[in-house]
Amino acid sequence: xxxxxxLRFRPSAGDYVWTxxxxxxxxxxAPGTVLELFTEDCFAGRVRGVDDLVSRVVEFPFVNPQTGPxxxxxxxxxxxxxxHFVSLEPARDWAASTTVPxxxxxxxxxxxxxxxxxxxxxxxxxxxxxxxxxxxxxxRFSEYTVDLPMDPMHGTVGVAPANLEARSSLVxxxxxxxxxxxxxxxxxxxxxxxxxxxxLFSLGDGHARQGExxxxxxxxxxxxxxxxxxxxxxxxxxxxPRLESDTHIMSTGSARPLEDAFRIAQLDxxxxxxxxxxxxxxxxxxxxxxxxxxxxxxxxxxNYTSVAKIRKQWLPGSPAAGGVHTRxxxxxxxxxxxx
Numbered sequence: 633x634x635x636x637x638x639l640r641f642r643p644s645a646g647d648y649v650w651t652x653x654x655x656x657x658x659x660x661x662a663p664g665t666v667l668e669l670f671t672e673d674c675f676a677g678r679v680r681g682v683d684d685l686v687s688r689v690v691e692f693p694f695v696n697p698q699t700g701p702x703x704x705x706x707x708x709x710x711x712x713x714x715x716h717f718v719s720l721e722p723a724r725d726w727a728a729s730t731t732v733p734x735x736x737x738x739x740x741x742x743x744x745x746x747x748x749x750x751x752x753x754x755x756x757x758x759x760x761x762x763x764x765x766x767x768x769x770x771x772r773f774s775e776y777t778v779d780l781p782m783d784p785m786h787g788t789v790g791v792a793p794a795n796l797e798a799r800s801s802l803v804x805x806x807x808x809x810x811x812x813x814x815x816x817x818x819x820x821x822x823x824x825x826x827x828x829x830x831x832l833f834s835l836g837d838g839h840a841r842q843g844e845x846x847x848x849x850x851x852x853x854x855x856x857x858x859x860x861x862x863x864x865x866x867x868x869x870x871x872x873p874r875l876e877s878d879t880h881i882m883s884t885g886s887a888r889p890l891e892d893a894f895r896i897a898q899l900d901x902x903x904x905x906x907x908x909x910x911x912x913x914x915x916x917x918x919x920x921x922x923x924x925x926x927x928x929x930x931x932x933x934x935n936y937t938s939v940a941k942i943r944k945q946w947l948p949g950s951p952a953a954g955g956v957h958t959r960x961x962x963x964x965x966x967x968x969x970x971x
Contacts, residue, residue, distance in 0.1 A: 654798025
């Protein structure tokens with residue numbers, strides 16, 4: 633389905649939401665609408681210098697403010713929302729990262745209790761050269777600096793969960809949420825199964841870049857100016873969040889332990905090959921076993937997230953989801969050309 637129109641939405645401080653589900657929509661949009669959005673960083677803009685420790689300036693659980701939700705006209709359970717990322721641009725020339733006590737992959741956590749004390753809180757402020765597309769790392773404990781390529785992404789993208797649930801924006805699951813995959817970048821289409829009328833789509837948690845796994849639990853966190861196209865696929869179920877780029881199709885799985893997240897993503901990709909490409913399950917299993925790429929998204933959140941991806945050039949000719957990604961890429965190109 634497709635529609636027309638552009639909606640620009642810049643939330644005020646009181647407009648952000650902290651859950652998927654359980655909150656009313658900020659706007660109703662038709663399928664095919666272009667959304668020009670501002671998202672605040674995961675700290676709600678409160679970590680601005682090395683002395684702004686999270687424990688002092690952020691009140692838990694008010695982390696990962698979300699922009700939205702948006703009610704998509706005609707969306708109902710059994711459908712799938714297609715969210716195409718047209719552009720992602722850091723909104724400031726700086727970003728923040730930090731260590732957080734009892735949070736991260738290489739420290740004691742509430743779930744993995746050990747005798748040694750928590751890691752200290754340390755804040756790194758990254759300078760963003762938006763023109764040269766670089767992120768500057770400056771060591772806190774030596775004189776070392778290095779510029780890394782900017783690779784903007786959204787850590788948190790999702791819809792309202794099923795069964796009347798409201799889920800914290802810190803949690804990834806089948807509704808999407810805080811998946812923290814670097815694959816969620818410009819030029820990619822994200823597919824999200826609709827669980828409630830209107831879908832209630834939100835996003836946030838912009839990262840100027842992030843390594844796979846998000847090892848310390850915090851990326852290069854930044855406010856973001858993001859443009860997406862929101863469309864609707866009627867009658868095409870999507871049990872777990874899926875992504876499509878020009879080169880790959882991808883499935884995600886979120887769970888603990890990590891091997892269960894891996895299994896979910898791999899199984900969903902096998903089933904996607906069967907439903908959209910006509911490849912029998914055992915053939916798909918064999919093909920993926922030899923051709924799949926399996927980057928980690930996060931190993932720090934309430935659930936871990938694993939990605940399974942395969943190159944489209946190795947698949948039968950039928951396009952995924954009836955060619956929605958290609959159509960949205962064309963719409964995105966027309967939008968960018970008109971600016």
